[in-house]
Amino acid sequence: NAKEQRQLDYLNKIGVKVLFVDGNHENHILLNEYPVSEMYGGKVHKIRENIIHLLRGEVYEINGYKFFAFGGANSTDRISKRG
Secondary structure, three states: OHHHHHHHHHHHHOOOOEEEEOOOOOOHHHHOOOOEEEEOOEEEEEEEOOEEEEOOOOEEEEOOEEEEOOOOOOOOOOOOOOO
16 A cells, blocks of 8 residues: 555665565565565565565575574464364
8 A cells, every 4th residue: 555655665765774574464465476586695575675575485694694584483363273
């Protein structure tokens, strides 16, 4: 939506680099519409020049440190089948 786009534009404009791994409540459909490119030795979605979505299952090297991006935690708002 337009408000989200303005917020992304603002974050990009102030020059802060934002690297993130998606969580349970992200808009995965929208994230997957961005083309995949390579940065830091792994695949990413480049949302804006300074806003980078790190893809799950990838290993990145940033400032001499290696990071593995992964997900899979249980959501706190998931309905339990145990009753």
